[in-house]
Amino acid sequence: MYGDAATIRKILTELGDTWAIVGLSTNQRRAAYGVADVLQRFGKRIVPVHPKAETVHGEKGYPSLKAIPFQIDVVDVFVNSDLAGPLADEAAAIGAKAVWYQLGVIDEAAYERTRAAGLDMVMDRCPAIEIPRLG
Numbered sequence: 001m002y003g004d005a006a007t008i009r010k011i012l013t014e015l016g017d018t019w020a021i022v023g024l025s026t027n028q029r030r031a032a033y034g035v036a037d038v039l040q041r042f043g044k045r046i047v048p049v050h051p052k053a054e055t056v057h058g059e060k061g062y063p064s065l066k067a068i069p070f071q072i073d074v075v076d077v078f079v080n081s082d083l084a085g086p087l088a089d090e091a092a093a094i095g096a097k098a099v100w101y102q103l104g105v106i107d108e109a110a111y112e113r114t115r116a117a118g119l120d121m122v123m124d125r126c127p128a129i130e131i132p133r134l135g
Contacts, residue, residue, distance in 0.1 A: 002101075002111055002123035008130050011120055015097040016073025017044050020065055022087055023078030024048040024056050031102065031126075032078040038128035039076075047072065065090045076100045076127065085110035092117040102126055 019039055024032040025048065036046045036057055047068060048054060048061035055061055062068045065075060065087070075091035077084050077099065084101055088110040091099045099114050101107070101123040114121045 003125040011098045019044050019074045020047045020049050020072045021076045022049040025050045026054045035128040042131050072096045074098045078102050088114045
């Protein structure tokens with residue numbers, strides 16, 4: 001419902017290749033770590049966003065979206081649903097083109113706000129699953 005094929009394709013192929021990964025750290029057991037690796041292999045630049053601001057997969061980390069000193073195309077969110085809404089609002093505030101909420105991350109009010117702000121959005125999907133399907 002919150003990830004139609006056309007929007008998924010648009011975000012993955014048309015909106016830009018710089019992805020802020022919120023919740024990405026050096027913890028290899030976390031899903032964000034593996035997803036970031038897949039996105040890199042498919043040509044995306046990943047930007048770790050985590051309070052620790054760690055370098056992950058060779059990319060410098062930042063403590064927040066606002067701290068990133070360059071344009072972000074897509075904000076990929078790996079936090080609990082109850083914390084995700086403000087991140088969608090921040091994505092709009094920094095001029096991102098799209099927001100991607102990972103599997104299990106759903107906030108219908110944030111979806112409506114984000115779409116109303118003109119951004120594309122997908123919820124409850126994983127780009128590491130979707131991008132290989134594009135062929």
